[in-house]
Amino acid sequence: MRERPVVVRDEREIVPSTSPSFRDVFLTYYPAVFRHLLYLSGDRQVAEDLTQETFTRLFQQADPDASQTLRNPRAWLLTVASNLAYNHFRNEKRRLDRERRPKLSVLPGGAAEAYDQMDDVLDVRGALATLEPRDRAVLLLRHSGFSYAEIADAVGLQTSSVGTTLARAQRRFRETYGRRERRK
């Protein structure tokens, strides 16, 4: 990690400065990365944590030689973020299995999220939570515009296997979600 000289920005706060390009990248891409992770996880806190983790990876990566990373930071960041979200799904599954908690607990919780729950968001998240982590990640990524190659990259699949995984994910999602919808 490079040394970060301390500069005084105003009398209230003292922050270390980092490479201006890194700061620019952060400010430019933070909203996109955050919203992508919020979409994937459905949980604001998880999305905030994983967004910071994503940029930490970039920071660790971004020495002056790694200009390749910074040439298309958006693609790089979204792939890393997707991978972190996928790992989070897997850990979450282990944790839920261990604690035998109902899968509903992964839904966006808390009173502040009541507005989301008013929408179909709750139903969709509930159906997604029943999918295997990889199926869920592939489904979410595909429907946010990722190509098969990008999906393969993010979840560690061969590009040729993405279609099969996606077909299964869409079938299972429809089985669960369709049932919930009809119950309404």
Next chain:
Amino acid sequence: MCYEDGLLVAYLDGEVDKPTRESIAAHVRICARCAAALNRLETERTTATDALTTLLAASAQESADAERTWRTYAAAPDRSEQTPAADPPAAGLLHRVGRGRIAVAAAVLAVAASLSFAPVRGFAADLLKVFRIQRVQTITLSDADMEQMSATLSRGEGHLDLKSLGDVWVEGARETTTVTLSQAQQKVGFPIVLPQGLDTEPRLELQPARTIKFKLNVDAVNELLTSYGSSETFPKTIDGKVFSVTMPAAVLATYADDTSGDDAAPYTSARAVVVAAQGRSPELAVPDGVNAAELRDVLISLPIIPESVRKQLSAVTDWEHTLIIPNVRGSARETTIEGVPAVVIAPPKPVDGTTPRTDRPARGAGVIWNQDGVVRGVGGTIDEDAAIRVAKTMIR
């Protein structure tokens, strides 16, 4: 040679090379089994797209204050020291908080969701009769009401094969097309009113008219009602009768802050969006020989509906022509804009006893009103005041 699902899905997604694409296209023309599989896969894909668009829309509406997070982040590893609460970013009408494509989808969903109240509201005539929405009105739902409804619903769960309740189908094209103002004007047959004072050019889209038809299997529905603890049931006379809700063609005008281009990529950067939507009032057609007042009484008396809500619903006097919008914790309120009754929809207030979040501006707000038989609405990644300001420019 038949194709497995994985390859057919890749084909639908345009993720196969040209020779494969051509062989699949040729094959499904002669192979009924693969054609059926393709059809099913497409349905599954559409279900996922529709559902996940809701999630994309919800996350696109979330604020993400990069500057503020940066200050915390750059101060790491000492994250124990909180940065002082920053003022919310200056909220221009088109501040950067959304993605164009997604926000449009959100607006469409919002309109569709509001209109879905029509079947509940409309049963009202002894003969085939068409109702049009002439006003909008809110009913208030408390947290306790919501909990009660959700508890009642989960009690009745799993008692029935829900496919047997009846048929629902949609007639009319689904695709929204981009149009010019004069094309749109010709199609809809009412004066299109666009907001004034926005500093970008709108993109105009035409949503073709659609009719949702449904036919109930009364025995099955009544069994479900009974499982929810209802003492009232639907009369046999409506069995197999076709009800329809027609949503006339609507025009969506989208104003997006496009300063951060790169349209080719799925994730460009944040964009602000204002959408103005308008269409003639939806119509509900009740079949001949159905006593709609009776149906309405059954619906209102359903035990799933809490008493306080029941009272409000009973008090809607002109209910045949009223679009009812639920008000959850202050999320919707009735008002008058330039003399026209309107409903303002905004994010609900926090639950009592919790601390409201000050680190993000309010989420998208919207205004909906009816004027001369045309339902119009404005919404987007703007706050309530801005939505009302825009609405005013359309009502005048």
